[in-house]
Amino acid sequence: MKTVxxxxxxxxxxxxxxxxxxxxxxKEVDTSASTICKLELGKYIPPENLMANIQKVLHIKELAHQEYYPLITQLTSWQQSIIQRNYATASKYYNELKKFPITYFYNQRGLLSLCNFQHALIFYRPDVASKYLEDVKKHADTLSPVNTYPYIKAIGLYYLLLDHLNDAFTYFNDATQINPDMFEKDGEIHLYYALAYDKIGQNLDATSHASTALSIFQSKLNQPNILLSRIIKIKNALYRYKQPIQEIIQELHSILDNYTSIHKNYIYYVLGIAYLQNSDFESALKYSKKAMHHEKSPSVKVIYIFFIAYIYALLEDVKMALTIIEGGNSINKGKKYEYYFYLLKGIIQGTHGSEVYRQKISEEIIPYFQMKGNLLEENYCHAILGKVYYCMGFYKEAANHFYIYPGNSYISELLSKYPQK
Incomplete structure (x- = not known):
């Protein structure tokens, strides 16, 4: 301990x-010149807050807490484990570092906020990440373009997990423009682009970015991100019909058998999609239920719940479908799946031809999806309205919606099972 x-x-x-x-x-630390004079002569014992302010403005490394430098080393290691998606190590650092007050980190508070923010995001907890959002944005505004890159990229991921895709693409594009050299060799941002394009149904772009991410992660032997990149490629292969379904199913089972990964719930979900495409409803339910039961993040769990409700709807098990929908609504906190459940429930109950249902889609749901950049969901709404108006004999209105999006087999099959009342 240093003397006065x-x-x-x-x-x-x-x-x-x-x-x-x-x-x-x-003046910088809001005290008097005589106080500074006495302090420098060793004749004054300053309060902790004054000493902290002096350390901060003069960057006096020797006056940091004795734990300071080991903590900064841990903080840097924590960030690396987050980037590499080494979940166990990241959690270990999180639990160790959260014991210390923020004053111990001095000029690294921006990095501390970023790590807390990123840590919540890799565990798919945007609700937790939101506590650090404003601080991360504040620090990003004060940094040089090179140093702000990881902050901007992380904010993009935050909005991606919230399904605010316009905002997500804005931040990803900003990060790319800020540091194009970093973008080229950054597997993470290509992975995020792949996830974003997957969400709006642009499978070619999603596959392209996932392939780039996979190549970068393979060169760095980053196994968790290699697996996530592979899964995204596999998921998009399902929609592009470029690979036999059985081969895709076998590949997914091979990943489950050979790797222990936090992504297993996502793999179960993709397996459910694959089995559904193969008309194996029993297996589709089996694996989607596995995903739901093991998932801890409410924002991810609700995706799996909706998929299960959709499968029961295809099986025309109305009671189970409505029960699952009610369960989903009880844990859902976002507008997107509130609308998803509303759309599905209306179809199952045969009220999708009602004026209330049609008006809600046109005046509330479609504008919301447009505002958030949810192109795929917006298209689904047009497909539903097109089919509804066609069945009602309003062919001009139907044509207007089909012109925007002609629909797909999933929506057509569902609507064919539930006529309007």
Whole structure:
């Protein structure tokens, strides 16, 4: 522990290195010049908050808490484990570092906020990440373009997980423009682009970015991200019909058998999609239920719940479908799946031909999806309205919606099972 005299000498040394007078330093830390003078002479014991402010403005590394430098090393290691999606190690650092007050981190508070923010995001907890969002944005605004890159990219991921895709693409594009050289060799941002394009149904772009991410991660032997990139490629292959379904199913089972991964719930979900495309409803339900039961993140769990409700709807098990929908609504916190459940429930109950249902889609749901950039969901709404108006004999209205999106087999099959009442 340094004596008051030692601290005073350090303050004097760093003040002179900054070419500051005692009065200038006093003004910066909201005290008097005489207080600084007495401190430098070792004749004054400063309160902790004053000493912290002096350390901050003069960047006096020797006056940091004795734990400071080991903590900064841990903080840097924590960020690396987050980037590599080494979930166990990231959680270990999180639990160790959260014991210390923020004052121990001094000029690394921006990095601390970023790590807390990123840590919540890799565990698909945007609700937790939201607590750090404003602080991350604030720090991003104060950094150089090179240093702000990871902050901007992380904010993009935050909006991606919330399905605010317009905002997500804006931040990803900003990060790309800020540091194009970093973008080329950054597997993470290609992975995020792949997920974003997957969400709007642009499978070619999703596959392209997933392939780039996979190549980068393979060169770095980053196994968790290699697996996630592979799964995204496989999922998009399902929609492009470029690979036999049985081959895709076998590949997914091979991943489950050979790797222990946090992505297993996502793999179960993709397996459910694959089995559904193969008309194996029993297996589709089996694996989608596995995904739901093991998933801890409410924002992800609700995706799996909706898919299960949709399968029961295809099986014309109305009671189970409505029960699952009610369960989904009870844990759902976002507008997107509130609308998803509303759309599906209306179809199952045969009320999708009602004026209330049609008006809600046109005046509330479609504008919301447009605002958030949810292109795929917007298209689904047009497909539903097109089919509804066609069945009602309103062919002009139907044509207007089909012109925007002609529909797909999933919506057509569902609507064919539930005539309008």
């Amino acid at each position: 005299y030692d601290k005073g000498k350090l303050v004097r040394k760093y003040r002179k290195e900054h070419n500051w007078t005692q009065g200038k330093l006093a």
